[in-house]
Amino acid sequence: MRLCEQCEEPGKLRCGGCRESHYCSKECQELGWSVHKHLCKTFKDFHDRPAPEEPRGRVYRAIYFHPDEDVPRFVWLKCERVVPTYQDVLAGGYLATNEGEAQPDVFISTNSHPIGRNRALGRNLKHTIELEFREAFLYDGSKPNKAILKIVDRSSKYLHNWKGPILAYGTDLVHFPSSDPNPHYGVDLTPVDLKHLSDYLSTYLCPDPFDDSEVQQERKARHNVLKAAFKEEMVLGVRINCDGDVKVDGRPKYEGIKLPISHPIFGQDPVDISDQVGLSILVRRVPDSVEGWARRPDHGGFRRPWVNQAATFLHRDLNPNAERVKFHIEYTCFTGFGMAPIEWQRGVGAVMAIRKDKKKLHPHHVAALVDYSQVHLTGWFQGAHEGRIAREDALRQVSREKFEHYWKEWKARNKSTQVSPYEV
Numbered sequence: 001m002r003l004c005e006q007c008e009e010p011g012k013l014r015c016g017g018c019r020e021s022h023y024c025s026k027e028c029q030e031l032g033w034s035v036h037k038h039l040c041k042t043f044k045d046f047h048d049r050p051a052p053e054e055p056r057g058r059v060y061r062a063i064y065f066h067p068d069e070d071v072p073r074f075v076w077l078k079c080e081r082v083v084p085t086y087q088d089v090l091a092g093g094y095l096a097t098n099e100g101e102a103q104p105d106v107f108i109s110t111n112s113h114p115i116g117r118n119r120a121l122g123r124n125l126k127h128t129i130e131l132e133f134r135e136a137f138l139y140d141g142s143k144p145n146k147a148i149l150k151i152v153d154r155s156s157k158y159l160h161n162w163k164g165p166i167l168a169y170g171t172d173l174v175h176f177p178s179s180d181p182n183p184h185y186g187v188d189l190t191p192v193d194l195k196h197l198s199d200y201l202s203t204y205l206c207p208d209p210f211d212d213s214e215v216q217q218e219r220k221a222r223h224n225v226l227k228a229a230f231k232e233e234m235v236l237g238v239r240i241n242c243d244g245d246v247k248v249d250g251r252p253k254y255e256g257i258k259l260p261i262s263h264p265i266f267g268q269d270p271v272d273i274s275d276q277v278g279l280s281i282l283v284r285r286v287p288d289s290v291e292g293w294a295r296r297p298d299h300g301g302f303r304r305p306w307v308n309q310a311a312t313f314l315h316r317d318l319n320p321n322a323e324r325v326k327f328h329i330e331y332t333c334f335t336g337f338g339m340a341p342i343e344w345q346r347g348v349g350a351v352m353a354i355r356k357d358k359k360k361l362h363p364h365h366v367a368a369l370v371d372y373s374q375v376h377l378t379g380w381f382q383g384a385h386e387g388r389i390a391r392e393d394a395l396r397q398v399s400r401e402k403f404e405h406y407w408k409e410w411k412a413r414n415k416s417t418q419v420s421p422y423e424v
């Protein structure tokens with residue numbers, strides 16, 4: 001039986017997506033998902049090997065880390081001869097500029113590291129992964145490799161500053177314990193190899209490359225922290241997606257999430273409006289959501305994909321003494337009574353919402369509360385903002401009684417079968 005990809009136990013569960021990775025438990029599978037997900041889904045598109053262009057040639061499934069791409073991907077790597085020794089692999093194009101095409105005119109001096117053992121797991125591989133990269137990537141102007149950053153453990157103290165394009169391909173040469181003098185053949189890489197690459201790259205700078213113990217200690221310590229977090233009690237909350245998440249990535253506006261009880265969000269204060277309706281909901285930005293959108297080419301076709309009006313409507317300032325302040329940054333906006341603070345009006349991105357009492361928060365509960373604020377309360381607060389309505393009268397619209405009433409209407413209108421947030 002194959003061993004678990006994350007620990008020393010037998011891997012009795014097989015990933016249903018790629019059918020390649022094995023795990024001892026659901027728990028280990030979830031721990032490995034953040035790396036595994038990058039190649040699991042696309043693996044099925046790389047089952048049928050394309051015909052080689054020349055009779056003695058062959059193609060092998062390799063893993064390519066393009067410096068400008070966010071994630072690694074599979075590629076079919078051409079080899080001139082069946083024996084893909086170092087020279088015969090046509091990796092040059094991947095490491096130069098025109099990916100995949102051999103470019104005899106462009107000479108990029110490359111280096112490769114054979115990986116024959118997973119030191120973090122204390123396990124020899126049945127094949128060797130060759131990691132090929134530009135020899136002088138640190139000095140030749142190569143850009144930092146973003147795809148590599150997606151699969152390493154960024155908290156590891158042994159990270160190297162990998163730059164430029166990087167290619168990983170397999171051979172059946174056995175480097176450990178001794179080098180095999182016989183000719184060797186190519187091996188197709190699978191999603192399992194991404195895990196080996198992740199461990200290798202996360203522990204690359206460990207001082208003694210022949211001593212596994214330090215690497216294993218590091219891995220065990222991190223693994224235990226993750227496992228503890230995983231075993232911990234989880235609270236059901238809601239992710240409120242921003243415009244880009246919904247319109248470009250096709251995610252639902254309100255999405256169920258789980259957060260561990262140790263999550264820093266539980267140290268926050270509830271948003272005013274939720275407090276007033278007796279639900280105490282904590283709202284926090286999803287890290288890297290705005291930055292992630294800003295980095296995407298063309299912002300996915302949207303000028304401001306990080307806009308999240310729902311999150312803005314949850315942040316109405318209900319302090320009756322809050323003064324009206326006018327801002328002009330790109331467009332004019334106001335803060336003050338009934339308005340959201342400036343940081344919740346601009347560049348919000350996706351946010352997470354959870355109940356302080358740790359009871360289940362359902363996407364419908366949040367959707368109804370947002371609609372209550374946006375549809376029901378806007379007239380009242382706009383009136384107060386313009387001085388037509390007394391602030392106390394606007395405030396009287398925000399109460400448990402009013403929201404319970406609104407929830408019943410909302411539920412009927414949206415044909416929801418969810419139990420009331422006051423009864424969970």
Ligand SMILES: [Zn+2]
Nearest residue numbers: 004007024028
């Ligand atoms: Zn395991």
Ligand SMILES: [Zn+2]
Nearest residue numbers: 015017018040
């Ligand atoms: Zn998989």
